[in-house]
Amino acid sequence: xxxxxxxxxxxxxxxxxxxxxxxxxxxxxxxxxxxxxxxxxxxxxxxxxxxxxxxxxxxxxxxxxxxxxxxxxxxxxxxxxxxxxxxx
Amino acid sequence: xxxxxxxxxxxxxxxxxxxxxxxxxxxxxxxxxxxxxxxxxxxxxxxxxxxxxxxxxxxxxxxxxxxxxxxxxxxxxxxxxxxxxxxxxxxxxxxxxxxxxxxxxxxxxxxxxxxxxxxxxxxxxxxxxxxxxxxxxxxxxxxxxxxxxxxxxxxxxxxxxxxxxxxxxxxxxxxxxxxxxxxxxxxxxxxxxxxxxxxxxxxxxxxxxxxxxxxxxxxxxxxxxxxxxxxxxxxxxxxxxxxxxxxxxxxxxxxxxxxxxxxxxxxxxxxxxxxxxx
Numbered sequence: 388x389x390x391x392x393x394x395x396x397x398x399x400x401x402x403x404x405x406x407x408x409x410x411x412x413x414x415x416x417x418x419x420x421x422x423x424x425x426x427x428x429x430x431x432x433x434x435x436x437x438x439x440x441x442x443x444x445x446x447x448x449x450x451x452x453x454x455x456x457x458x459x460x461x462x463x464x465x466x467x468x469x470x471x472x473x474x475x
Numbered sequence: 476x477x478x479x480x481x482x483x484x485x486x487x488x489x490x491x492x493x494x495x496x497x498x499x500x501x502x503x504x505x506x507x508x509x510x511x512x513x514x515x516x517x518x519x520x521x522x523x524x525x526x527x528x529x530x531x532x533x534x535x536x537x538x539x540x541x542x543x544x545x546x547x548x549x550x551x552x553x554x555x556x557x558x559x560x561x562x563x564x565x566x567x568x569x570x571x572x573x574x575x576x577x578x579x580x581x582x583x584x585x586x587x588x589x590x591x592x593x594x595x596x597x598x599x600x601x602x603x604x605x606x607x608x609x610x611x612x613x614x615x616x617x618x619x620x621x622x623x624x625x626x627x628x629x630x631x632x633x634x635x636x637x638x639x640x641x642x643x644x645x646x647x648x649x650x651x652x653x654x655x656x657x658x659x660x661x662x663x664x665x666x667x668x669x670x671x672x673x674x675x676x677x678x679x680x681x682x683x684x685x686x687x688x689x690x691x692x693x694x695x696x697x698x699x700x701x702x703x704x705x706x707x708x709x710x711x712x713x714x715x716x717x718x719x720x721x722x723x724x725x726x727x728x729x730x731x732x733x734x735x736x737x738x739x740x741x742x743x744x745x746x747x748x749x750x751x752x753x
Contacts, residue, residue: 417716425734426748435615437482442579447517450497452543452578462494462538471586473617475665
């Protein structure tokens with residue numbers, strides 16, 4: 388194909404693409420890869436979740452039972468909101 | 476507490492080796508709260524016994540209970556949040572009670588877990604974090620779990636035959652369910668107090684292959700959200716973008732993810748990501 392044929396072919400591809408099975412955004416746009424990367428960047432990292440390193444009892448009654456069985460004191464933290472998700 | 480002493484290696488080690496740690500969200504222990512009656516009774520007993528023992532008491536507080544379950548020490552959160560003060564309380568307790576060192580009595584697990592829900596629910600995990608340390612708390616990202624039942628998530632996809640380029644507006648009730656959680660880490664987390672000035676999510680099909688549809692989602696919101704519980708006129712403004720993959724024939728959502736593109740609040744910027752569980 389000569390230069391003009393190439394140009395006409397490329398224009399035809401560009402026009403036809405949205406009418407076919409796909410119309411993916413151009414690379415560099417807010418495409419799927421960008422969304423996935425951004426979501427990953429916003430996820431909590433291990434250092435954000437050090438609270439998970441503590442062996443928390445599920446509730447006060449379980450804590451009391453374990454304390455009595457193992458002769459250990461209970462550390463109870465009462466708070467507003469949800470410390471497990473950080474919305475507190 | 477979470478970003479301070481409860482992220483400190485020494486505190487974590489002391490709690491695991493010598494104590495039975497437990498936390499209690501006050502909302503769950505009030506009238507109408509999620510905890511059962513006997514759990515609420517324990518919480519109230521501890522508070523009353525601590526008061527009778529002339530210990531400091533409060534709703535946001537650290538209490539140390541003896542192995543028999545009686546309050547023997549306490550700290551207001553403002554003091555307990557100082558790591559050295561909390562370490563002092565823990566070490567003092569270990570010494571006073573001659574606590575024997577051992578392994579953690581409960582295996583540490585991820586504390587932010589998906590809520591119990593029907594098997595056919597769409598469970599979405601949301602993360603929100605300050606991006607510049609301004610206008611919101613920035614110690615660590617916060618999370619939410621959003622559960623849409625089948626009737627709700629079915630509204631994310633239309634019933635009509637689809638081809639690339641087709642688009643539809645997500646119902647306002649469903650977009651509101653998602654976007655009301657789009658705010659940075661703040662003291663106020665009562666989403667019932669949020670007020671939308673505008674909000675929308677629009678989906679546009681980008682591909683149809685082998686019965687699977689991929690649609691790009693774009694949207695925006697402007698929402699009043701006070702930092703504390705007292706109204707302060709602060710507003711979230713955000714644009715969002717994402718993708719949904721689904722199979723119209725089987726009415727199945729394969730994946731859903733939406734993130735903020737631009738988001739501002741209280742003079743700062745923040746980011747939110749929502750993703751369906753795999």
